[in-house]
Amino acid sequence: MKTDNHQHSTDQELLAQFYTGHDNEWLGILLQRYTMLLLGVCMKYLKNEEEAKDSVQQVFLKVIQELHKYKVEYFKSWLYMVAKNHCLMKLREKQGKFTAEINDRHMAQPAEETDRQALLQNDHAMELMEVALKELQTEQQQCVTLFYLQKKSYQQISEVTGYNMLQVKSYIQNGKRNLKILIEKKLMSEKNRK
Amino acid sequence: MSENYKDILSNLSTDVDQATLLLYLQGKLSEEKKNEVEKKLIQNEFDDDALEGLQEIKDKQQIQYMVEMLNRDLKKKTEKKKKMREKMKIKDQPWLYISMLILILLIVISYIVIHRMLRP
Numbered sequence: 001m002k003t004d005n006h007q008h009s010t011d012q013e014l015l016a017q018f019y020t021g022h023d024n025e026w027l028g029i030l031l032q033r034y035t036m037l038l039l040g041v042c043m044k045y046l047k048n049e050e051e052a053k054d055s056v057q058q059v060f061l062k063v064i065q066e067l068h069k070y071k072v073e074y075f076k077s078w079l080y081m082v083a084k085n086h087c088l089m090k091l092r093e094k095q096g097k098f099t100a101e102i103n104d105r106h107m108a109q110p111a112e113e114t115d116r117q118a119l120l121q122n123d124h125a126m127e128l129m130e131v132a133l134k135e136l137q138t139e140q141q142q143c144v145t146l147f148y149l150q151k152k153s154y155q156q157i158s159e160v161t162g163y164n165m166l167q168v169k170s171y172i173q174n175g176k177r178n179l180k181i182l183i184e185k186k187l188m189s190e191k192n193r194k
Numbered sequence: 195m196s197e198n199y200k201d202i203l204s205n206l207s208t209d210v211d212q213a214t215l216l217l218y219l220q221g222k223l224s225e226e227k228k229n230e231v232e233k234k235l236i237q238n239e240f241d242d243d244a245l246e247g248l249q250e251i252k253d254k255q256q257i258q259y260m261v262e263m264l265n266r267d268l269k270k271k272t273e274k275k276k277k278m279r280e281k282m283k284i285k286d287q288p289w290l291y292i293s294m295l296i297l298i299l300l301i302v303i304s305y306i307v308i309h310r311m312l313r314p
Contacts, residue, residue, distance in 0.1 A: 025273065028268055028272030031268055031272075032268060033212070035268070036248070036257065036261050037212075037244040039244075039247070039248065039257070040243065040244025040246070040247035041240065041243045042247065043247030043250055044244070044246045047250065049260075052247070053260060056264050057264065057267060060267075060268050061271065064271060064272065077240070080239065080243075084243075147232070153228035153229045154232055155225075165249075166246075173236065
């Protein structure tokens with residue numbers, strides 16, 4: 001059976017097989033890798049287990065019907081975009097509110113972003129990190145330190161700080177983003193001084 | 195410590211497999227392993243959204259069953275088309291042969307009729 005033989009194939013390899021012969025069985029193997037994630041995304045937006053399951057099935061169908069029309073390079077990002085748009089459309093139908101569709105910006109990783117990453121990964125940036133960490137808001141500083149430096153789980157951080165799990169995650173995400181901005185600013189001002 | 199700092203700025207997402215994610219959701223991982231999984235998940239919007247949604251499912255033991263059911267349905271969808279295509283192929287062939295035979299017969303009959311009509 002194809003499923004058993006292709007556990008180690010990459011998404012790109014399975015996608016290439018699908019595009020070559022338009023055999024949906026390849027797509028089935030590829031989609032199965034993301035069933036749980038799709039269920040989670042649908043559950044996050046729709047907040048209902050039955051609706052989430054139905055939506056996963058509809059996303060599967062949409063992918064089977066539409067994938068051959070596009071040349072998709074990053075399957076995971078494309079699939080996320082399809083699932084999220086599907087859920088937002090469902091919510092719009094339900095609530096009658098405008099919900100913006102996400103576009104294919106998620107599908108590519110611009111070269112600019114890669115350069116930025118390389119710059120942020122150098123040793124000097126690591127030195128600046130210590131200073132920047134102290135400039136974060138207390139909640140963000142606390143959660144980032146516990147998560148990345150002391151390797152605590154969300155649950156442990158929640159117990160230590162008294163914040164709920166969603167707050168913990170949000171402080172980590174915002175803290176991480178702000179740290180990058182602070183370090184970039186420091187690197188830029190150093191560059192300008194030279 | 196510097197390695198830990200690198201984790202903060204890293205954007206290299208390494209996927210978490212579904213089995214590990216399930217163990218995480220069912221609370222069967224050590225705190226250290228949980229932190230590892232969370233660090234991977236937080237780097238990718240898809241994974242992060244999924245984690246948030248999966249945590250809202252009340253009975254975590256049901257997740258695996260739900261996924262299996264969805265996969266079974268997916269398999270039907272992707273296999274059905276293939277079987278249908280194969281069926282079509284088998285059905286296609288006899289009609290093709292019959293059509294070809296009729297065409298050849300028509301050509302032969304036309305030839306004989308025209309040939310007879312043109313004979314003085």
